[in-house]
Amino acid sequence: MTDAKAVSAGPISAAPGTRSAGLVPIDVGEGRLVEVPVMVINGASPGPRVAVTAGIHGAEYVSIAALREVARDLDPATMRGAVVAVLTANPAAFAARSIYVNPLDGRNLNRVFPGDTGGTASERIARWITDNVIGGSDVFVDMHCGDMNEALVSFTGIEEIGDPEVDARTRALAEAYGLRYLLIGPSPGMTTGAAAALGIPAILGEVGGQGRWPAEDVALHAAGFRRLLKAASVIDDAPDSPRFETEVLHTEAWMRSTTTGYWHPAVAVGDRVTAGSLVGTVLDPFGRTLESPVAPMDGVVIFLVTSLAMNAGDPLLALAG
Numbered sequence: 001m002t003d004a005k006a007v008s009a010g011p012i013s014a015a016p017g018t019r020s021a022g023l024v025p026i027d028v029g030e031g032r033l034v035e036v037p038v039m040v041i042n043g044a045s046p047g048p049r050v051a052v053t054a055g056i057h058g059a060e061y062v063s064i065a066a067l068r069e070v071a072r073d074l075d076p077a078t079m080r081g082a083v084v085a086v087l088t089a090n091p092a093a094f095a096a097r098s099i100y101v102n103p104l105d106g107r108n109l110n111r112v113f114p115g116d117t118g119g120t121a122s123e124r125i126a127r128w129i130t131d132n133v134i135g136g137s138d139v140f141v142d143m144h145c146g147d148m149n150e151a152l153v154s155f156t157g158i159e160e161i162g163d164p165e166v167d168a169r170t171r172a173l174a175e176a177y178g179l180r181y182l183l184i185g186p187s188p189g190m191t192t193g194a195a196a197a198l199g200i201p202a203i204l205g206e207v208g209g210q211g212r213w214p215a216e217d218v219a220l221h222a223a224g225f226r227r228l229l230k231a232a233s234v235i236d237d238a239p240d241s242p243r244f245e246t247e248v249l250h251t252e253a254w255m256r257s258t259t260t261g262y263w264h265p266a267v268a269v270g271d272r273v274t275a276g277s278l279v280g281t282v283l284d285p286f287g288r289t290l291e292s293p294v295a296p297m298d299g300v301v302i303f304l305v306t307s308l309a310m311n312a313g314d315p316l317l318a319l320a321g
Ligand SMILES: [Zn+2]
Pocket: 056, 057, 060, 110, 144, 145, 147
C-alpha cells in the first residue's frame, strides 16, 4: 500500500495526486546508456502500487501503444495507490525493430530476469526493472504481444507460487484482464517469474502481433489492463468484461525448428490440434521437405510464427492444453 506519499521508480518520483515522467538512463556497460521512458502516476489516496512494463520485446507494438494510452489517461486526482509504468523497456530493440533479442547483446530480455548489475546490457536492464519497478510493488503486469513475426491468440499467463492467498489474488487479477485464454505455468527468467519469486502477484498479458498495432487490439489490451486496475481498487471505472468465458490451460509445448529453411504452417493460430498431427513443413530453397513437425500433444495453437524465413532452433509455434 502507498500511504499518500511520493512514489518513485529510480529518479522518477511523483507526489500524491500527480504524475511524473522522464527518460531514465541505465548503464548497460561498455560506456553505453539506454534511456528508458518511465511514468509514475501517484493517486491522491493510498492504495496498491501496480508496476507495469511494455516493450520488453521491442517489436511488440500493441503492448507499447496500449500501455502508453492507459498511463496517459489515468487521473491521479481520483486514483487510489500508484501505477509505475515502464513504457518501452527495451529501447534499443525498439529502435532496431529487433525480434526476440536486444541488439546490444543478442539476449532475450525476458529470459534474463531478475538480471545482474554487472552483466550484459539485457541483464542490467532486467536488474534495474527488478529493483526499481517490480520490487516493492503489490501487483506486477507485463504487457506483451506476438513479436514482429508472430500471430497469437489473446491470453494472460500466470505462475502459481504455492501461497494460496497470492495465487488466488493473481488468478483473480488475470481473470479481470478478461482475455480468451489463461495459461498457468512457470516462467523462469521472465519478468513474471522474478515478481513471483518476490511473492508479488504477476500477470502476463498478450494481445496482437505481427508488427501491427490495430486500434481494436490496442483497445482490447488497454481495456484488460484497466479492468485489472479496477479489480486492484486503483480506479473505479473500466470497460465491461467480454462476453466469452476465459478458458484455462495448464500445459504448454513450444515447438522449434531443427532446420533452417522456408516455413509453411499447416495450422492457424487458435486451431485445436491433436497429438501426432502435422503442423507444417520446413522446405529447402528448392521446395524439398526438410522436416514435417507433428504436434507433441493435444492443444490450442497459442502462437504461430508467420514469417517464411525459419532458422534452426527458432520457435515454430506453441501449443497449450
Ligand atoms: Zn514478448
